[in-house]
Amino acid sequence: MxxxxxxxxxxxxxxxxxxxxxxxxxxxxxxxxxxxxxxxxxxxxxxxxxxxxxxxxxxxxxxxxNTDALLLALADELIGRAQDGWRATGEWRADLRAMGLRIHGSYLSQPQAALLAAHRTTGRPHETRAVETILGILRDGGFPDPLAVRIYHAFVDQALAFAAQDAAAAALPPAAAEADTEVWREVYGRLPADSHPHVAATFPLLAADMRDSGYPFALELMLAAVAALHPDARG
Amino acid sequence: MxxxxxxxxxxxxxxxxxxxxxxxxxxxxxxxxxxxxxxxxxxxxxxxxxxxxxxxxxxxxxxxxNTDALLLALADELIGRAQDGWRATGEWRADLRAMGLRIHGSYLSQPQAALLAAHRTTGRPHETRAVETILGILRDGGFPDPLAVRIYHAFVDQALAFAAQDAAAAALPPAAAEADTEVWREVYGRLPADSHPHVAATFPLLAADMRDSGYPFALELMLAAVAALHPDARG
DNA sequence: GTTTACACGTCAATGGTGTTGACGTAAGGT
DNA sequence: ACCTTACGTCAACACCATTGACGTGTAAAC
The missing domain is CATH 1.10.10.60 (Homeodomain-like)
Structure with missing residues (x-):
């Protein structure tokens, strides 16, 4: 056959x-x-x-x-959905933020497909459109080509990497997910202050913060750093 | 049983x-x-x-x-190896950078295992030690607790997410890896300038940059943004 | 309208997977 | 030297992706 x-x-x-x-x-x-x-x-x-x-x-x-081919088809569908209905504002920072959150969110809506596909290059139409869009935001935003390319790379990899990371967490079998939660409560909640003073001192903050994805904050940090690299930035 | x-x-x-x-x-x-x-x-x-x-x-x-418990043990071993022989310098930025690159490198040294384990919370000794160390770098470095915790979260997730992402690329079966490379050459290298002007204009830069991991630059961006949030930062 | 070719849905089988219950042996504390 | 039981082994279960052979019914050709 x-x-x-x-x-x-x-x-x-x-x-x-x-x-x-x-x-x-x-x-x-x-x-x-x-x-x-x-x-x-x-x-x-x-x-x-x-x-x-x-x-x-x-x-x-x-x-x-095979199942891999099916998954790539699912992946491209997700990339497509991330861009559905999006319109550029012309403001690079707002546009990058929106694209990052959309990609992340779209992958998270289908965690296990995201997991298997977030690190593949499909070359399918939805993917090439996304690459073009993001590069366009940076170049039209005033970044010179070599810098735009480096930023593009870091930006896309970070979005996909966090998407895969958070998708993995969302796709865990219920038993494993509960195990992870329990580790936080049972292990990190009980680390003694003399061996782990920093964890002990910040545990409530830590437990609260770790419940959500670290991506939105990481994205803001990246955008702030990128803004400082913009040709128009003072300094 | x-x-x-x-x-x-x-x-x-x-x-x-x-x-x-x-x-x-x-x-x-x-x-x-x-x-x-x-x-x-x-x-x-x-x-x-x-x-x-x-x-x-x-x-x-x-x-x-079960196999999940075994995976967690593997993950913890990798975290342990990342910390072997490391000593703090007392300079938060250099120390964070070193930890990030070490975690990333350790996982990459065993891509296949990293893939399976990078997104779990083990609660085992090597992991708790790493959490304590990184939190310590930030708190001793002068960041107030709520900020230190947010930065810790973004930093660790970024390191693990990129580690998993790059491990996945390194772990692709030769056939799939070549397929991805070929997609770059055959698809992105041939996108017409009228439909994909930005890709067409930057393709050589793009192809060169995408060969390496985006993590080092993404890490520098994060460190720069974090420095701007430090209480001592002017402005 | 009838014939014909073959696309494609189905069946059955192969060799893999994690996991469990029952069982007996030999190791170690006494 | 005895006795308990830890733990290695066996056999079985239910699932998985994938494939080769098969034949039916569709749609094109006449």
């Missing part, structure tokens, strides 16, 4: 499955995202996706070469 | 396996890291680890409640 996948636009004969569903790339991607959204990270397996579609699991291999 | 795991210090009877190995937490963790380092993340399964140890796979469950 080689080359069983037929490209989407070459498809003609859409035979319904036994249960009456008519498959398509679009339907599969949407169903996969819905499955994940409704039943969590563990719900996405070839078997379960087949069941949700009303098809034999192996039918998916007519549409995606 | 409940409560089959006996804590390491309660162990007395070290019965050798059929193949003559004498198991211990230490031996299992080291073997697991070696396995992952040599044969990739996929090589880490209970069965394969058992085989590498010369023991029945289920023997591992006498030492770790």
């Amino acid at each position: 080689s080359a069983r996948v037929v490209p989407e636009d070459g498809r003609r004969r859409r035979r319904p499955t036994k249960q009456g569903a008519v498959l398509s790339e679009r339907l599969i991607v949407d169903t996969a995202l819905r499955l994940v959204g409704e039943h969590g990270a563990d719900a996405l397996s070839v078997r379960r996706l087949g069941a949700a579609l009303g098809a034999d699991p192996s039918a998916l291999y007519r549409y995606f070469r | 409940s409560a089959r795991v006996v804590p390491e210090d309660g162990r007395r009877r070290r019965r050798p396996t059929k193949q003559g190995a004498v198991l211990s937490e230490r031996l299992i963790v080291d073997t697991a890291l070696r396995l992952v380092g040599e044969h990739g993340a996929d090589a880490l399964s209970v069965r394969r680890l058992g085989a590498a140890l010369g023991a029945d796979p289920s023997a591992l469950y006498r030492y770790f409640r």
Whole structure:
């Protein structure tokens, strides 16, 4: 069985499955995202996706070469959703902030797809559009090319890295997630002041702060530092 | 079978396996890291680890409640290695920089293991020591507690997130890695200037910059922004 | 309208995974 | 030397992704 996948636009004969569903790339991607959204990270397996579609699991291999290809399709869909409806204001700092938060948020809405795809280069249309947009914000904002490129790199990597990091936390099986929470309460909450004075002194602050993502603050720090590098910055 | 795991210090009877190995937490963790380092993340399964140890796979469950517990042990080992031989200089900026680069480097030295562990809270000794150290750098450096805690959070998350991100890239199977590289050359290198003017204009700079990790620059940006927040900063 | 080719849904099988309960042996405290 | 029990082993379960063979029904060709 080689080359069983037929490209989407070459498809003609859409035979319904036994249960009456008519498959398509679009339907599969949407169903996969819905499955994940409704039943969590563990719900996405070839078997379960087949069941949700009303098809034999192996039918998916007519549409995606393997699960990795399916995940890249999900990833590009997420990048696309991050940009839906966004409009540039022309103010580079506000625009970068918005893009960062949108990418982060979009990936977080589908944690386990994000996890598997945040470190891949898909080269698909939604991705290239995002690259173009962000580079444009920086160049139109007045940063010279070499600096714009360095900032672009740090900015995008940071957004994706935090997205993956927070997605990983959100995608943890319930048992592991509870284990992490309990570690905070049971271990860090009880470290003695003589061996761990700094943790002991700040524990309430720490426990409160760690509940949320560190990204928004890290993003603000990056934007502040970048502003200081702007040609127009005084000093 | 409940409560089959006996804590390491309660162990007395070290019965050798059929193949003559004498198991211990230490031996299992080291073997697991070696396995992952040599044969990739996929090589880490209970069965394969058992085989590498010369023991029945289920023997591992006498030492770790489940694979998650084993992963946390691996993560803590990496954190420990990041701190080996480090000494504070008393200069918060230099110390933070060193810690960031050490954590990042330590995880990168075992990309496959880092991938599996970078987003967990272990609560184990090496981890609590690292938390204490970093908090200490900030508090002793003159940051008031609420600010120190926020900075700590952003700093640690950034280091771990980038570590995981870069580890993921380093751990890609050769085929996928080459696919990503080719996407850069074939897709981004050929985007037409009329649809993607910014990418087209900066492609050589972009391709060169993206080869390395974005972390060092992102770290410098964060440190610069943090310096501006220091109580002693003018303005 | 009938024929025909093949796209694609289905079946069955392979070899992997984590995890558990039962069991017996040998190690160590007494 | 005895006895308890820690712990290594075995067998089994339920799940996983993936593949080769198969045949049906669709849609194009005539």
